[in-house]
Amino acid sequence: MGGWYGWRLVCVVALLALGCRVGLAQIGPRYVLDLPAARHGQRAPEQGSIALEPDGRATIRVHGLTVALVGPDGGVGPSDLAVLSLQAGRLPVSRMSASVARAVPLVYTEPPAAGWDVGPAGHPMRAWDTLYLRKGQARLRVTAMPGGPGTVATAGFMLEIGTFHATSRIYVSCAPLAAGELAALPQRLPGAELVLAPASDGQAMALLRRAGNQDLFVPVAAPGGRYPFALLRR
DSSP states (O other): OHHHHHHHHHHHHHHHHHHHHHHHHHHSOSEEEEEOOOOOSSOOOSEEEEEEOTTSOEEEEETTEEEEEOOTTSOOOSOSEEEOOSOGGGSOGGGSOHIIIIISOEEEESSOOTTOOOGGGEEEEOTTOEEEEEETTEEEEEEEEEOSTTOOSEEEEEEEEEESSEEEEEEEESSOOOHHHHHHHHHHOTTOSEEEEEOTTSSSEEEEEEOTTSSOEEEEEOTTOEEEEEOEEO
16 A cells, blocks of 8 residues: 555656646747857957947847847848847838848747748747847847736847846837836836837937936937947846
8 A cells, every 4th residue: 555655656746847847848938049159359348239220220249149120121230130129010021131031030029910921030929938049158038028017018128138147138129118108117127228219200229228226218329329338247
C-alpha cells in the first residue's frame, strides 16, 4: 500500500513540474532572434544614439545594433530590426519597401490590417508580447505595451536596448500623444528614459526625454538631428 501511494506521489510531482515548465514557456519571449555579431575595428562606444529624419523615420544605434522605425512613407534604412511605429492599418501594405517586407525582421501590432502579410520576416505582437534579440554584446528586449487603464490594444513598444550590463529604455508610441496622455506617461511607464512618438501631423517623429527626477518628458531633438544617450546599469 505504501509503495502505491509513493508512486502516486511521484506522478503528482512530475505533473506539477511539467505544468510549471509549460507555464514558464508561456510567459517567456514570444520571439527570440540571434543575429551574427558585428565586426568592429575598434571598441564599440558605451552609449547609444537616435537619429531623427525629416521624413518621419528614426534610427536607434547601440553597440553595433541598429533598430529602425518605419516612416509614414513605408521606408526604412539598413537595420537589424524594423519597428512599425504607426498602427498597421494606417500604413498601406503597398507602401512597404521590399527590404522591410521580406528581409528585415519587422515588429508591428497585432491583429494586422486586412491583406497585411509580410511573410516570415513579420513579428506581430499583442499587448505584453515580447521579443528578445541578441547581436554580439548588444541586447534588445521589445515589449508591446497597452494604453491607459482598461485598454487592451497595443499602444506602443518599450525597447530596452544596450548590453548585458547596461541598457536604456525607450518607449515608442504608435500614435501621436495628446497633452493629457503625455502628462500621464511618466506614471504609466516609470521605467522609460526616452519617448519617441509621431508628431500631431503624422509626418515627423518627436523625441522626448525624462527631465531629471521629475515626472515630465521634454523635447530634446528636432528632425534632422542626432541625440546621444547613456546606458544605465540596472
